[in-house]
Amino acid sequence: MNWTDERVERLKKLWAEGLSASQIAAQLGGVSRNAVIGKVHRLNLPGRAKAGGSATTARAPKRSAAAARPSTFGSRGITTRTVTRQQGSTMLKEEVDVDAAEQVSYRPASNVVVPISMRLGLTELTERTCKWPVGxxxxxxxxxxxxxxxxxxPYCSYHQKMAYQPVHERRRAAR
Known part of the structure; x- marks a missing residue:
């Protein structure tokens, strides 16, 4: 079976109406469901709404190797990734642009005063001394x-800040 221009146009029309690949194959005649899916894929026809009700995104056209390289805008970049998604019982591949996260570098605060250790042994500790172990x-x-x-x-004010984190900071760090 050859894909004539007339059959391709009819395929596009039926696909846009939301018919399944099996229904399209039955209406076209002489073509299998898989042949319809393959032709839809090669034509880069847009996806349709899933059975659950949420709409899927349209398939992006193939990009050249130069377009697939990440581009940078300030400290953020957009990268092209190939992902697979399910369309009915068929897995489709598509290229999507992903906004890369901003890279953050750690710089310790310059106004922190680190206390000089009193260098106490275990037997020299009292209720009022910092019990932060060193070494x-x-x-x-x-x-x-x-x-x-x-x-x-159990700790001085400096070591308390190191030992105890507020709940919202622990939750943020765990994400």
Whole structure:
């Protein structure tokens, strides 16, 4: 079976009306459902609404290798990715533009004052001293911070900020 211009136009019309590939094949005659799906794919015809009610995006035309390279706008970029999606019982491949996330570099705050450790041993700790461990416990130079800790907290104000994160920051970091 050859795809004449007349048959291709009829295929396009029936596809736009929302008929399934099997229904189109039956109306055209002499062609299989798979042949219809293959021709629809080669013609880059747009997708249709899924049975669940949400509309699918139209298939993008093939791009050249130069167009597939990421382009950068400021610190953000758009990259072309090939993804597969299901159209009925058929998996279709399409190229989509993906907005790349902005790359963030870490820069520690310059106004942080790191306390100099008092270098207390385990037996020198009290209820009012910071119990933040420093170093390897199996080494001779292991010690605790030893600075004054407020309100019977186990850590000084500096080490409290390191040990306790607010709930909203923990949730943000977990995403």
């Amino acid at each position: 390897d416990p199996l080494k001779d130079d292991f010690h605790f911070c030893g600075h004054e800790s407020p309100d019977a907290s």
